[in-house]
Amino acid sequence: MTSISPRADDHVPTYRHNVLEEELMQDIHKGFQTADQTTDAEFLFRFLDRVHANESVQSYHRLMLDLAPVVAGQRILEIGSGIGTVAMQLAEQVGPSGYVLGIDKNEMFIREAQRRGSSRNLPVEFQVGDANQLDLPDASFDAARAERTLMYLENPGQALDELVRVLKPGGEIVIFEFDYDVAVIDTSDRELKHRIARLLGDSVASAGIGRQAQRLFKERGLEGVAAMPHLLRADLATFKIVFGAILSQAVQSGKLEAAEVAGWWAELEQAEQNDTFFVGLLGFVVYGRKPATA
Secondary structure, X not given: OEOOOOOOOOOOOOOOOOOOHHHHOOOHHHHHHOOOOOOOHHHHHHHHHHHHHOHHXXXXXXXXHHHOOOOOOOEEEEEOOOOOHHHHHHHHHHOOOOEEEEEEOOHHXXXXXXXXXXXXXXXEEEEEOEOOEOOOOOOOEEEEXXXXXXXXXXXXXXXXXXXXXXXXXXXXXXXXXXXXXXXXXXXXXXXXXXXXXXXXXXXXXXXXXXXXXXXXXXXXXXXXXXXXXXXXXXXXXHHHXXXXXHHHHHHHHOOOOXXXXXXXXXXXXXXXXXXXXXXXXXXXXXXXXXXXXX
16 A cells, blocks of 8 residues: 655646746657656656646546546556546545555656655555556456546557456446547637647547547447546646647657747747637546446
8 A cells, every 4th residue: 555645845836937948848748658868757747736736627537526436445446647646536535445556657657656655544556557458357446547548558449448357347437538639729820720739649649539439438338438528728838848849849850840830839928928828628538337247
């Protein structure tokens, strides 16, 4: 078991509207999947804390809990658990008779989750693992969850097969996944917006998993399947961090011109100053239940 308690320095950081150049170069999508000598771990941790505090994220968390309520004594699996924030909250809800297991393939995140869990006694563990090949017995969990995880997998259906396998009969799955082919951005240059949105979609392995998940759930025999769209609003600082490395790499590869990217940022910064900035990424909360009988 791992105990969880935030330290004094585990606060949600305040980000500047003017994100630094080195932050624009941080490839968060790569960082979420692998850790190497170029990875700024603390930057990723701060970013995840910021995202978790976003009201749009809190809103879909509430919807996930409405669809699959957490009950005392449950055993819950979360894949792609990151730095453990949600798993810790779930552990508080299942209580001492329950158990939560957070799995992430990035050892850096697992170490941070364990560090954050060093001073409270909650029924939660964090393990490095592969969502496509879970080292867990069949029918061993009451519920399974994932957020912004399946989009990074080449074969998200395989991960769903594993989640269904480890669920007990009647167990529930609830996920939140983006449709990275859809970006709602208020900008004057519609053609450039579409080009940039395509670059975002190309930055992950399964950009369309949000819209595909309902079908994938039904193909695996899940019952009561529901897919609910959710627009996740982003402020300029978060948007810059998500898009920054993608656009920098596009300039370096010749897919975009440096001048048009500079103009793009300048327009969005002006919109932020005018309180007219609007960006949203489309996602879906998807629910399904394993049949109680074969």
